[in-house]
Amino acid sequence: MNPSGLKGKTSIVTGGARGIGRAIVTALAVAGANVVIADAREVDAQATAAEIQKELGSRILAVGADVTNLQDMEKVRDATLRDFGAIDILVNNAGWDRLMPFLKTTPDLWDRVIGINYRGVLNTCYAVLPHMVSRKQGAIINISSDSARVGSLGEAVYSGAKAAVIAFSKTIAREHARDNIRVNVICPGLVDTPLLQEIQHEEFGQKILGSIMNYIPLKRFAKPEDIAPMVAFLASDAASYITGQVTSINGGLTMAG
Numbered sequence: 001m002n003p004s005g006l007k008g009k010t011s012i013v014t015g016g017a018r019g020i021g022r023a024i025v026t027a028l029a030v031a032g033a034n035v036v037i038a039d040a041r042e043v044d045a046q047a048t049a050a051e052i053q054k055e056l057g058s059r060i061l062a063v064g065a066d067v068t069n070l071q072d073m074e075k076v077r078d079a080t081l082r083d084f085g086a087i088d089i090l091v092n093n094a095g096w097d098r099l100m101p102f103l104k105t106t107p108d109l110w111d112r113v114i115g116i117n118y119r120g121v122l123n124t125c126y127a128v129l130p131h132m133v134s135r136k137q138g139a140i141i142n143i144s145s146d147s148a149r150v151g152s153l154g155e156a157v158y159s160g161a162k163a164a165v166i167a168f169s170k171t172i173a174r175e176h177a178r179d180n181i182r183v184n185v186i187c188p189g190l191v192d193t194p195l196l197q198e199i200q201h202e203e204f205g206q207k208i209l210g211s212i213m214n215y216i217p218l219k220r221f222a223k224p225e226d227i228a229p230m231v232a233f234l235a236s237d238a239a240s241y242i243t244g245q246v247t248s249i250n251g252g253l254t255m256a257g
């Protein structure tokens with residue numbers, strides 16, 4: 001991709017402080033975009049923003065925000081517009097999960113999983129879409145999960161929430177194509193991030209993930225940097241005819257039609 005393909009564009013990345021989000025922030029910055037990181041880990045977000053800004057020279061702002069709270073996401077939108085004047089790209093990446101059999105989960109856990117992984121996407125889109133509609137321009141990339149496409153042991157509620165992200169994204173893609181807004185979904189397989197490491201430290205997570213490498217044709221977990229280039233591509237004009245699509249990046253673990 002053209003390394004300056006996003007020059008002058010402004011993006012918001014939720015959950016950009018670490019893991020996949022951090023790699024996405026870097027990829028967008030490398031492509032020339034300004035980036036606003038919206039993350040509940042405010043201190044980590046500030047550190048990430050400062051490090052990437054120093055390395056790449058692009059403008060990166062960090063805002064402490066909880067995606068489950070609509071007012072927080074309105075605050076992120078307003079801060080972005082104040083500093084950069086427009087929002088061209090929205091990446092809904094913030095997510096959270098714990099592995100356990102459905103019957104061991106509790107309604108409180110359902111609320112947390114659905115709140116972060118699904119409602120967070122609704123809140124952010126609700127806050128940002130009117131601005132994109134008014135400019136007749138925008139690219140939204142939502143990070144779902146391969147579990148949403150094929151199910152995944154120990155991730156019943158998470159898989160459901162991530163599947164909701166796919167259905168929501170396709171509907172918004174249809175509703176806002178007339179506004180020149182494209183909406184696409186990326187479904188990672190297993191990615192080596194702090195979240196995956198936390199899951200692997202728990203007994204059930206260890207049991208489920210222990211033998212999974214045998215089923216990954218490319219024989220490794222993804223690095224966050226394996227996911228990020230697709231985000232930068234989908235955000236760019238090179239993808240101007242791509243909307244409502246779901247792409248897995250999973251080393252071949254699943255090959256959904």
Ligand SMILES: NC(=O)c1ccc[n+]([C@@H]2O[C@H](COP(=O)([O-])OP(=O)(O)OC[C@H]3O[C@@H](n4cnc5c(N)ncnc54)[C@H](O)[C@@H]3O)[C@@H](O)[C@H]2O)c1
Pocket residue numbers: 014015016017018019020021038039040041065066067068092093094095096097116120143144145146187188189190191192193194195196
């Ligand atoms: N790691 C994987 O194997 C994997 C696989 C499939 C999908 N995903 C998805 O990729 C995305 C990134 O995951 P990751 O592995 O990098 O996770 P991570 O925990 O390493 O990073 C997630 C970031 O999101 C932030 N975040 C969490 N809850 C938030 C909230 N309520 N408000 C604002 N920020 C919040 C965290 O502070 C963190 O900085 C998530 O949507 C996740 O579900 C990850």
